Amino acid sequence: MSDPVVILSERLLEAMRAALGDALPPDADPLLAPSRNPEFGDFQANAAMGLAKRLGEKPRDLAQRIVDNLRIHDIAEEPTIAGPGFINIRLKPSALSAALGAMSDASLGVESIGGARTAVVDVCGVNLAKQMHVGHLRASVIGDALARIYERLGWKVFRQNHFGDWGLPIAMVTDAVKRGAERGEINLDNITLNDLERMYRRAQAECAADTRGLEAVRKYGLGPKAEAELEAQVQGAQEQMERSKAALIALQRGDPEFVSVWEKLCEVTLGACFDICRRLHTRITDASTAGESTYRDELAGVVEDLLARGVAEVSEGAVVVRLDEFGIKEPCLIRKRDGGFLYATTDMAAVRRRVQQLGGDRLIYAVDARQSLHFKQVFAAATKAGYARTKSGDNAELLHAAFGTVLGEDNRPFKTRSGDNVKLSDLLDEAVSRAEAAVAEKNPDLSADERRTVAEAVGISAIKYADLSSDRIKDYVFSFDRMLAFEGNTGPYLLYALVRVKSILRKAQDELGICVSEAVGFSVNEAQEKALALELLKYAGMVRSAGDACEPHRLCGYLYSLATAFSSFFENCPVLRAPDEATRDGRLRLAALTGRVLEDGLTTLGLVPLERM
Numbered sequence: 001m002s003d004p005v006v007i008l009s010e011r012l013l014e015a016m017r018a019a020l021g022d023a024l025p026p027d028a029d030p031l032l033a034p035s036r037n038p039e040f041g042d043f044q045a046n047a048a049m050g051l052a053k054r055l056g057e058k059p060r061d062l063a064q065r066i067v068d069n070l071r072i073h074d075i076a077e078e079p080t081i082a083g084p085g086f087i088n089i090r091l092k093p094s095a096l097s098a099a100l101g102a103m104s105d106a107s108l109g110v111e112s113i114g115g116a117r118t119a120v121v122d123v124c125g126v127n128l129a130k131q132m133h134v135g136h137l138r139a140s141v142i143g144d145a146l147a148r149i150y151e152r153l154g155w156k157v158f159r160q161n162h163f164g165d166w167g168l169p170i171a172m173v174t175d176a177v178k179r180g181a182e183r184g185e186i187n188l189d190n191i192t193l194n195d196l197e198r199m200y201r202r203a204q205a206e207c208a209a210d211t212r213g214l215e216a217v218r219k220y221g222l223g224p225k226a227e228a229e230l231e232a233q234v235q236g237a238q239e240q241m242e243r244s245k246a247a248l249i250a251l252q253r254g255d256p257e258f259v260s261v262w263e264k265l266c267e268v269t270l271g272a273c274f275d276i277c278r279r280l281h282t283r284i285t286d287a288s289t290a291g292e293s294t295y296r297d298e299l300a301g302v303v304e305d306l307l308a309r310g311v312a313e314v315s316e317g318a319v320v321v322r323l324d325e326f327g328i329k330e331p332c333l334i335r336k337r338d339g340g341f342l343y344a345t346t347d348m349a350a351v352r353r354r355v356q357q358l359g360g361d362r363l364i365y366a367v368d369a370r371q372s373l374h375f376k377q378v379f380a381a382a383t384k385a386g387y388a389r390t391k392s393g394d395n396a397e398l399l400h401a402a403f404g405t406v407l408g409e410d411n412r413p414f415k416t417r418s419g420d421n422v423k424l425s426d427l428l429d430e431a432v433s434r435a436e437a438a439v440a441e442k443n444p445d446l447s448a449d450e451r452r453t454v455a456e457a458v459g460i461s462a463i464k465y466a467d468l469s470s471d472r473i474k475d476y477v478f479s480f481d482r483m484l485a486f487e488g489n490t491g492p493y494l495l496y497a498l499v500r501v502k503s504i505l506r507k508a509q510d511e512l513g514i515c516v517s518e519a520v521g522f523s524v525n526e527a528q529e530k531a532l533a534l535e536l537l538k539y540a541g542m543v544r545s546a547g548d549a550c551e552p553h554r555l556c557g558y559l560y561s562l563a564t565a566f567s568s569f570f571e572n573c574p575v576l577r578a579p580d581e582a583t584r585d586g587r588l589r590l591a592a593l594t595g596r597v598l599e600d601g602l603t604t605l606g607l608v609p610l611e612r613m
Helices: 004-023 047-055 059-068 093-102 134-152 168-182 193-206 211-220 224-253 256-279 299-308 343-356 369-385 424-442 448-468 491-512 527-536 539-549 552-572 581-605
Strands: 032-034 043-045 080-082 086-089 118-123 156-163 289-291 313-315 318-321 332-335 362-365 397-400
Touching: 004 032, 004 043, 004 047, 004 059, 047 059, 047 086, 059 080, 059 086, 093 527, 093 581, 118 134, 134 156, 134 362, 134 424, 134 448, 134 539, 134 552, 134 581, 156 256, 156 343, 168 193, 168 224, 168 256, 193 224, 193 256, 211 224, 224 256, 256 424, 299 318, 299 332, 299 343, 318 369, 332 343, 332 369, 343 362, 343 369, 369 397, 424 448, 448 491, 448 552, 448 581, 491 552, 491 581, 527 552, 527 581, 539 552, 539 581, 552 581
Parallel strands: 118 156, 118 362, 156 289, 362 397
Antiparallel strands: 032 043, 043 086, 080 086, 313 318, 318 332
């Protein structure tokens, strides 16, 4: 027995088919739910009333026919019928205990269903010379959690950090840094990401010609001085833009001086990125990085290939892939009139690489929901082009794991007071600082080093869990007070639940000299014991469900339900002070399995389990 709800539902449906044959409607549902009154059983199936009404039969008679065909003696007591036709089912404690024993191996009941399948997960998406901000939080945390879930399910997984390190804006800042170094204003050996971001913004501003302002001055005759100033600004910006274009050409040709500066910019940017990724406890590393620069030599070939095979066509000087057969009116633009490539061109090349070189059977893109149309177009165009075709001849699944926006408590996009994006490093620092204050208040006996270690884990886990526990497609409000609370559906609450389990196990060993024994059965007689057991048996199904739907919040919700069930069990079913040794040992084993599932689930999400808090 894995999840009793699944098994009972399947058996009830089989009994309904046997009882009604062809008369059973195709949409029939056993309507199995936990019993509201434990005196009548653990579960109640309410299908007979609705079916009887549709078929013109008496509900109780139909319920009896279903029960007569119901084969559940291996896991439940003899079912009973109550009222007009409620089917009550009580699980056998021995069956529950056996099921828990079966899931107690190293797998915790989670089957390795990936087999030889490969998932490629697009994560992070940091840009050269720019700090990671709150927008990167979701792409990094959700993407890494999905990758971990697929790894837990036995898939081979590749993370791909789509690094924005190529194009004209990159050439702008590369040229600016190179000139600054040549003038002695910049020391490339100790340049920081803050320096690069500042220079990036200045380089963009220097290339922005105020042509509209000049037109307005001339149109309204605002005087020769204003006109001369704007003419100088426009001319200077145009000259700077030409320098940037020349820098891009130099990069494209592999000019050693430009390439060495560009490589330094990449090194500084990615170094800061990986520092944050490590702090977030993601598995996003240098090996995960796939910069846009790595596709630069493939883009012309992609366009030529699509044109040669008639997949793409020239339209008003541009090259597009029409997608009408996919129900998408807007064509996918892959080359501009001036010959320039676009994000779609790079993403087409990325699909081809991820499927045909990495062997991806399922490609998952953890990217902002505002990019939905873009990915619909790219996925359709890549499928039309055959780039998504795997070695088996099937098309890989191309999935956009879209996510909503992080909002401030004013329900607007989360920004600083000045309107800038919030730096992710600042956000993590603030969370850890607040967590340290809360931990010091709750447990003043911790040493300073232990308090900092706990605060780091609690603060980071709080931020990650708040993000992951929200339905990813929805916006959510960022609130330190809510996410750092030790009560409710929060990361700290789950960490504390696990710590409480570990505390029980330590006390059992240190004070009573007993360890968890697999030779004893699980204690599943009391209502709270059964409720906890039933939650534990859902684990494997919830991991699969989270992976299938690419929705980490399903696993988060499950872990919260498990922690809540454990809290009720802890309060109502004394473990170390149980009435007898057999009950104590059975409850101890139940607590230990709960701890293992909690720790496995938290680790699968990328949170940091603790021994003490």
